[in-house]
Amino acid sequence: MNVRPLQDRVLVQRIEMEEQVHGGIIVPDSAKEKPQEAKVFAVGPGKVNEDGSRSPMDVVDGDLVLIGRYSGSEIQVDDQEFLILREGEILATVNR
Numbered sequence: 001m002n003v004r005p006l007q008d009r010v011l012v013q014r015i016e017m018e019e020q021v022h023g024g025i026i027v028p029d030s031a032k033e034k035p036q037e038a039k040v041f042a043v044g045p046g047k048v049n050e051d052g053s054r055s056p057m058d059v060v061d062g063d064l065v066l067i068g069r070y071s072g073s074e075i076q077v078d079d080q081e082f083l084i085l086r087e088g089e090i091l092a093t094v095n096r
Contacts, residue, residue, distance in 0.1 A: 003077055008047040008087045010059060012038035012067065013080065034069045037094065041082065057087060064094040 005011050015037045040063040046054040059065060072085030 003042060003082075005042055005044040005084060007044050008055070008057065009044045009084050010040055010057075010087055010090065011042040011082055011084055012040050012065065012072070013082050014038045014067075015064075036066050036069060036091075038065055038067050038083065039063070040065060043087075047087075059087065059090060059093060064096065066091040066094060 003011055014035045016035060040059050040061055042061060043057045043059055046057050048054055067083070067085065067090055071089040072083035075082050075084060
């Protein structure tokens with residue numbers, strides 16, 4: 001994969017949660033909610049400030065983050081689904 005986000009954008013991939021079956025009921029894919037946990041695959045160099053300097057990014061490649069259900073733009077790279085979103089759309093980092 002050779003994708004490099006620009007400015008304060010971040011390339012992430014949603015982490016699919018294990019399917020849980022309660023009482024023998026299987027929820028169809030169309031009714032499932034999008035996972036909010038994602039893994040960071042690439043980050044841009046940071047936003048350019050008015051004085052020309054760059055703001056450092058708070059996330060790095062490999063971080064686990066929480067994102068909004070409908071944030072970012074979905075893209076396909078090498079038959080895999082990714083999201084490109086601004087750093088401000090990331091809600092939190094997850095420490096495990």
